[in-house]
Amino acid sequence: MAADAPKIPEDPTPIVGAATDIAPLSHAGPKPPHERTADEEAGSIDWESLAACEQFRNLLKAKRRFIVPAMIFFVVYYFALPVLIGYARPFMEKRVFGPVNLAYLFALSQFFMAWTIAALYVRAAARFDRMAEDVVSRSDSSR
Amino acid sequence: MTPALGMFLLFVLITLAITYWAARKSQSAAAFFTASRRITGWQNGVAVAGDYMSAASFLGIAGLIAFFGYDGFMFSVGWLVAYLTVLLVVAEPLRNAGKYTMADVLAYRLNPRPVRAMAALSTITVSTFYMIAQMVGAGALVTLLLGSSHVSYELAVIGVGVLMIIYVVFGGMLATTWVQIIKAILLMAGTILLSLLVLAHFGWSLANFFDAVTRVTYHEKGILVTRNFLEPGLRYTAANHGALDLISLGMALVFGTAGLPHVLVRFYTVPDAKTARVSVVWAMVLIGSFYIMTTFLGFGAATIVGRDKIAISGGNNMSAPLLAQALAGDIFFAFIAAIAFATILAVVAGLTISASTSFAHDFYTAVIHKGTERRPGEEVRVARITAFVVGAVAIGIAILLGKDANVAFLVALAFAVAASANLPVIVFSLFWKRFNTTGAVLGLVTGLVASLALIVVSPSIMKVDPPGIVGAARHLIQRPPIFPLENPGILSIPLGFLGAILGTFLSREPRAEARFAELSVRANTGLGAEKAALE
Numbered sequence: 001m002a003a004d005a006p007k008i009p010e011d012p013t014p015i016v017g018a019a020t021d022i023a024p025l026s027h028a029g030p031k032p033p034h035e036r037t038a039d040e041e042a043g044s045i046d047w048e049s050l051a052a053c054e055q056f057r058n059l060l061k062a063k064r065r066f067i068v069p070a071m072i073f074f075v076v077y078y079f080a081l082p083v084l085i086g087y088a089r090p091f092m093e094k095r096v097f098g099p100v101n102l103a104y105l106f107a108l109s110q111f112f113m114a115w116t117i118a119a120l121y122v123r124a125a126a127r128f129d130r131m132a133e134d135v136v137s138r139s140d141s142s143r
Numbered sequence: 144m145t146p147a148l149g150m151f152l153l154f155v156l157i158t159l160a161i162t163y164w165a166a167r168k169s170q171s172a173a174a175f176f177t178a179s180r181r182i183t184g185w186q187n188g189v190a191v192a193g194d195y196m197s198a199a200s201f202l203g204i205a206g207l208i209a210f211f212g213y214d215g216f217m218f219s220v221g222w223l224v225a226y227l228t229v230l231l232v233v234a235e236p237l238r239n240a241g242k243y244t245m246a247d248v249l250a251y252r253l254n255p256r257p258v259r260a261m262a263a264l265s266t267i268t269v270s271t272f273y274m275i276a277q278m279v280g281a282g283a284l285v286t287l288l289l290g291s292s293h294v295s296y297e298l299a300v301i302g303v304g305v306l307m308i309i310y311v312v313f314g315g316m317l318a319t320t321w322v323q324i325i326k327a328i329l330l331m332a333g334t335i336l337l338s339l340l341v342l343a344h345f346g347w348s349l350a351n352f353f354d355a356v357t358r359v360t361y362h363e364k365g366i367l368v369t370r371n372f373l374e375p376g377l378r379y380t381a382a383n384h385g386a387l388d389l390i391s392l393g394m395a396l397v398f399g400t401a402g403l404p405h406v407l408v409r410f411y412t413v414p415d416a417k418t419a420r421v422s423v424v425w426a427m428v429l430i431g432s433f434y435i436m437t438t439f440l441g442f443g444a445a446t447i448v449g450r451d452k453i454a455i456s457g458g459n460n461m462s463a464p465l466l467a468q469a470l471a472g473d474i475f476f477a478f479i480a481a482i483a484f485a486t487i488l489a490v491v492a493g494l495t496i497s498a499s500t501s502f503a504h505d506f507y508t509a510v511i512h513k514g515t516e517r518r519p520g521e522e523v524r525v526a527r528i529t530a531f532v533v534g535a536v537a538i539g540i541a542i543l544l545g546k547d548a549n550v551a552f553l554v555a556l557a558f559a560v561a562a563s564a565n566l567p568v569i570v571f572s573l574f575w576k577r578f579n580t581t582g583a584v585l586g587l588v589t590g591l592v593a594s595l596a597l598i599v600v601s602p603s604i605m606k607v608d609p610p611g612i613v614g615a616a617r618h619l620i621q622r623p624p625i626f627p628l629e630n631p632g633i634l635s636i637p638l639g640f641l642g643a644i645l646g647t648f649l650s651r652e653p654r655a656e657a658r659f660a661e662l663s664v665r666a667n668t669g670l671g672a673e674k675a676a677l678e
Contacts, residue, residue, distance in 0.1 A: 045670065051660035059667060067231050075397070078224045082217070082393055085375045086386020093374050098350055099357045103213060104373050110220045111431045114227055118427050121230060125420060132668040139670060 045139050055138060059131040066124045070117055077113055081106055146477035148289050154329075154485045155306060161321045162314035169315035171676070175523045176243045176500050178317040179676040182412040188425020190320045191409050193327030195222070195400075195426070196433055197490040198280050199554050201330060202483055204434075205466075206459030208441020210450055212359070212372030214379050215441055219434035221393050225400035226430065230423045233401045235416040236573050236666035242673050244497075245407045245565065246505045248666075249572050252658035254580040256510050261587040263505040265564045266404040268591065269557045270498035271537065273405075274491055276553035278303060278541035280460070281487040286546065287457045288464065288480035296546045303484075304538035307492045311499065311530040315523075316412060319492045326482075326489040331429060333482045337463065338436045340470040341443035356442045361450035372445055388628045392555070395632030399558035402565030405497040414675040440466065491537075499529035552603035552629065556594060559631050563639035564590030571643055573666055576659040578643070579652035586643025593638040597631030600624060 050056055084092055085103060092103040169175045182190070200222065207215030241247035246262035278300055285299035294302075310318050345351040357371040370377065379385025400406060410419040444453065444462035448469050453462050464483065468476035503526035508516060516522055568586045571578040598604065605625065606618040626634075665671055 047661035047664050050664045050670075056664060056668070060663075063667070070227075070231055074224065074227050078221070078397060079390060079393060081220065082386060082389035085217070086379075086389065089375060099353045099373065101373050103375055104216070107213075107216055107220050108435070110224055111435055114224050114427065115431060117227055118230055118424055122420065122424060125417075129417060135664070135668045136670050 050135060050139055053135070053138060055131065055134045059128060059135060062124075062131060063128055066121065070121065074113065074117055078110060081110060145289060146474055147480040148294075150477055150481035151289075151484050154325075154481060157325065158306075158310065158318075158322050158488075161325075162310050162318040165314035165318035165321065169313075169317055170520075170523075172243075172520070172523050173673075173676045174317065175315035175526065176408075176496075176504070177411045178315070178320055180412060180414050180673065181675050182320055184413065184418045184421030185425050186320070186324060187409055187413050187418070187422035189327045189429065190323040190412075191406060191422060191426035192429040192433070193323030193330070193489055194405055194409060194493045195430060196327065196330055196486065197554075198277060198284070198483055198487045200434075200437075201334075201486055202280075202284070202460045202463055204437050205440040205444060205463040206453075206461070207378070208372075208437060209444035209448070209453060209462040210459045211378035212356075212370070212442070212445065213375045214377050214385075216438065217375070217379075217389060218392075219437045221396035222400075223427065223431045223434050225396045225398075226423060226427045228397055228401040229406065230420065230427070233407070233569060233573075234410050234419045234423050237407060237569075238410045238413065238416045238419040239669045239672045240573075240662060240666045241411065243408070243411060243504045244501050245402075245404060245569065246501065246509075248662075249568055249583055250505075250509070251572070251662050252655045253572065253578075253583050253652070254655075255514065258580060258583045258587075259505040259509045261584050262565075262568075263501045263510070265560060265587055265591050266501040266505070267498050267533075269404055269560050269565075270494045270501075271533070272553045272560075273557040274494045274498075274533075274537045275540050275544070276557075277487050277491050277494070278537050279544055279546065281484065281491075282541060283546040284460065284480075284483060284487070287461060288484070297542050300538055300541045303488055303491060304534050304541075306488055307495055308531055308534040310492045311495045311534075312527045316408075316496060319489075319496050320409075320412060322489045322492055326485045327429065329482050330486055331433065333467075333479055334433055334436050334440065336475075337443070337467060337470070337479070338439035341439040341447065341466070344443075344447060344470060352439075352442070352446075355446040359445050359450070372442060384627050387633060388630060391628050391630040391633035393632075394636050395555065395558040395562050395630050397562075398566050398636055399560075399562030399632070402561035402569060403557070404501060404561075404565070405493045408497045408500060411673075415672065416669050495530050495533055498533050499526045502526070502529045552598060552601075555603070555630050556598050559594040559598070559635055560591055562590075562632055563594045563635040564588075566636075567640045567643045571647070573662070575647075576656055578647050579650060579655045581650045581652075582643045582645075582647030585646030585649075586639055589642025590635060590639030593635040594631050597626050597635055601626045601629060601631060603629055 084106070092101065092106070094102045096102055096105055168179075171179075173179055204215060204218050207218060209215070237245070237248055240251060244262070245266065246259045249258050249262055281303045282296040282300040285294055285302075286296050289299075310322055342349075342352065345355065353373070356373055358369055359372045360367060360369045362368070376385070379389055410422070413419050413422055440463050444466040448462070448465050453459060453465055456465060464476055464479045467479040503522045507525045508514065508522050564587045567590060568583045571582065571586070599620075602618075602624040604618060605620040605622055607621055607623060608617050
C-alpha cells in the first residue's frame with residue numbers, strides 16, 4: 001500500500017549543541033570531494049583553466065612539433081611515388097640492383113618509411129603520455 | 144565433399160563456438176558495442192589488420208599484380224601508408240573523446256541531432272557499399288572455389304549473409320573481434336607459406352625471382368608478348384590519365400582509411416588511448432608485411448602460373464588460389480580458398496557491426512529519441528535488429544546484382560566517401576575551434592554527394608562497352624564518361640574540406656567554440672575518457 005512506503009530515516013545528527021565535523025547524513029547539498037563518484041568527478045573538472053595551463057599548452061606544442069612535420073613528410077614522400085611514375089618514367093625505370101629498378105625500390109621504401117615514422121612516433125608518444133599525466137594530476141590537485 | 148568445403152566448414156564451426164561463448168558476455172551496451180573495452184593491444188591490432196585485409200586485398204591485389212605487374216603493386220603501398228594518418232591524427236583522440244561511434248566526437252561540441260543524423264547516413268552508406276562489394280565477390284568466388292561441390296552463387300551469398308548475421312546479432316563486438324583475429328592469423332600464415340613456396344620454386348634466390356619477373360610472357364590480343372613486369376605503365380597509361388588516377392587513388396586511401404567506420408569503431412574496444420596506439424602499430428606491422436609479400440603472390444602467379452592460364456581458369460581474382468595449386472597441389476589450394484572465404488566472412492561481420500552500432504546509437508537513440516534510451520537495453524536491441532536488416536538487404540542486393548556485376552568500384556567509392564565526407568569533419572572538430580554545426584553538416588553532405596556524383600559519371604559506371612559484353616558486366620550508362628578518372632578522390636576530397644570550411648564561415652556557434660577547450664583537453668589527455676568495463 002502506498003501509505004506504507006518506506007520512510008526515509010531522519011538525519012540522526014544532533015541539531016543542538018556544538019557544531020561537529022561530521023557531514024550531515026542526507027542527499028541534499030553538495031557532496032564532499034572524497035564521496036564523489038567518477039561521473040560526478042568528470043563534471044566537476046574546470047576544463048577552461050586546464051586548457052589554459054602551461055603544462056597543457058606545452059603538451060599541445062610538443063605534439064604539434066612532431067605530428068605536423070611527420071604528416072608533411074609522409075604525404076610528400078608518398079605522393080612523390082605516383083608523381084614520379086607518371087611524369088618521370090624513364091628515370092624510374094633505371095635498374096639499380098640487377099633487374100630491380102628504382103620504381104620497385106622506391107615503392108618498397110614506402111613500407112620502411114611508414115614503419116620508421118610509426119616507431120619514432122611511439123617513442124615521442126611516451127613523452128606525450130608523461131606530459132598528459134602532469135596535466136591530469138594537476139586537475140586532481142586543483143580540487 | 145571437397146577439401147576446400149571441409150576446411151571452410153571447420154572454420155565456421157570454430158567461429159560459431161566463439162560466438163556461443165561471446166553471446167553470454169555480450170548483454171550490456173558496452174559489451175555488445177565495444178567488447179567491454181577489454182581487448183588488448185595486440186589483439187586489437189590483429190583485428191584491425193583483419194578488418195582491413197579484405198578479399199579485395201588478398202585476391203584482388205594479387206590478381207592485379209599478376210595481370211599488370213608493377214601498377215598492381217602500387218595499390219599495395221597506399222594501404223599501409225594510410226595507417227600513418229590513423230596513427231598520428233585520429234586513433235588516440237577518438238578513443239579519448241568518444242564512446243561507441245565516430246559521431247560521438249563530432250557531436251561533442253556541435254548540435255548533436257543534425258550532425259549525428261548525417262554521420263550515421265555517411266557511415267551506413269560507406270559500410271553498405273563496401274559490404275555489397277564483398278558479398279558479390281564472395282558469391283562469385285565460392286562458385287569458382289567450390290565449383291565441384293555444386294554450391295550455387297545464391298546459396299553462397301545466403302550462407303555468408305546468415306553467418307555474419309549470427310556473429311553480430313548474438314556475439315556482438317567480442318565475437319566479431321575474435322573472428323577477425325583468427326582470420327588474420329590464418330591469412331598471414333597462408334601468405335607466408337605461399338611466399339616461401341614461391342621463393343623455393345626459384346631456388347631461394349631473389350635474383351632468379353626478379354629475373355623471371357622481368358620476362359613475363361603471355362598472349363595479348365592473340366599475340367605472344369614478353370613484358371618486364373617491374374616496369375610501370377601496364378594499367379595506368381598516359382592515355383587514360385594514369386598518373387592522375389594513381390594520385391586520386393592514393394588520396395582516397397591515405398585520407399579515407401582514417402574515416403572508415405569499421406576501422407574507427409575498433410579503437411573503442413581497447414581500455415585506453417595508449418592501447419589504441421599500440422594496436423595501430425601492431426596492425427601496421429602485420430599489414431605492411433602482408434602487402435610486401437603481395438610481391439611474391441602477384442609476381443609469383445604471373446611467372447609460375449602465367450596470365451594466360453589465370454584468364455581461362457576464373458580470372459585475375461583467382462591468381463592466389465591458382466598459384467597455391469600450381470605450387471603445392473589441391474590440398475593447399477583448398478586451404479587458400481578457405482582462407483579467402485573466411486576473409487570475406489570476417490570483413491562483412493565487421494562492416495555489419497559498425498553500421499548497426501551507428502544506426503542504433505547515432506540515429507535511433509540520439510536523433511529519434513533525443514539522446515535517452517526509453518528502456519534499458521533498447522540501444523542494443525535496436526542494433527541487433529539493424530544487423531539483421533542490414534544483412535538481409537545486403538543478401539538481397541547481392542543476389543539481384545548477380546555474380547558478374549562490376550562492383551570493384553564500390554570499394555573505391557567507400558574509401559572516397561570516407562575521405563571526402565568523414566575525415567574533414569573529424570579533423571576540424573578535433574583541431575579547429577571555430578568549426579560549427581553548419582560546417583559539419585555541409586562538409587558531410589558535400590563529401591557524400593560529390594563522391595557519389597563523380598563515381599556515377601566516371602568510367603566505372605559510364606563507359607561504352609565493345610559489342611559482346613552482355614548482362615551485369617555491362618556498364619550501366621553506355622556513354623563516354625564525363626569524369627575521366629576511376630577514383631573521385633582528387634576532386635571530392637578537396638570539395639569535402641571546402642564544404643566544411645564554407646559552412647563554418649556561414650554561421651557562428653558560441654557554444655561550440657566554448658566547448659572546444661573541454662574537447663581538446665579530453666582528446667589530448669584522456670581525462671574523463673570511457674573506462675573499460677569490469678568483468
